[in-house]
Amino acid sequence: GEDVEQSLFLSVREGDSSVINCTYTDSSSTYLYWYKQEPGAGLQLLTYIFSNMDMKQDQRLTVLLNKKDKHLSLRIADTQTGDSAIYFCAEIGDGGYQKVTFGTGTKLQVIP
Amino acid sequence: DAGITQSPRHKVTETGTPVTLRCHQTENHRYMYWYRQDPGHGLRLIHYSYGVKDTDKGEVSDGYSVSRSKTEDFLLTLESATSSQTSVYFCAIASGGLTRVEQFFGPGTRLTVL
Helix, strand or coil: CCCEEECCEEEEECCCCEEEEEEECCCCCCEEEEEEECCCCCEEEEEEEECCCCEEEECCEEEEEECCCCEEEEEECCCCHHHCEEEEEEEECCCHHHCEEECCCEEEEEEC | CCCEEEECCEEEECCCCCEEEEEEECCCCCEEEEEEEECCCEEEEEEEEEECCEEEECCCCCCEEEEEEECCEEEEEECCCCHHHCEEEEEEEEEECCCCEEEEECCCEEEEEC
């Protein structure tokens, strides 16, 4: 089956940039996603990137996709304490709606 | 919010008892999902539905069944709960086209099986 891997934990100081990395194995991925989960809540879609793009920027968020290496990253500029959460990458393969595979999640801790 | 509620939000039960979790949506979306979230595993798909009475298994479906008799409700049943089913359960709905799936998640149900 497909695997989506993330490091489990990242700690950064407030105001610094955060970079959360993700690797995936399904070469047929069409869209890749980043979700944010705050404590005690469900996941919220942050952003997504289509597989024929290399980069997408959305305010403080920058998504980079290296399709050759199957590597996805999320950069958060000027990280704030409100960014503390678990971040999940996810991919959708050619199976459509039923083939969304989530990574293990990276817990981001922002130190004031 | 995408109009998804889950009930109950918390439940403690004993091994061997049946448990039903409910997901309710007000968005009239066709696709609904049940996931479980466990440390180190991310979210894993249990079952999903692509319409009323149309359901299929995900990667961790053993010990779970689902039903969807109305568009707005998707029920997850643990026929005989086991301690390995202690987890946080999330319901999701999906919008978008065939390949661009945007999922919206409910607040979760924390289930403890003693």
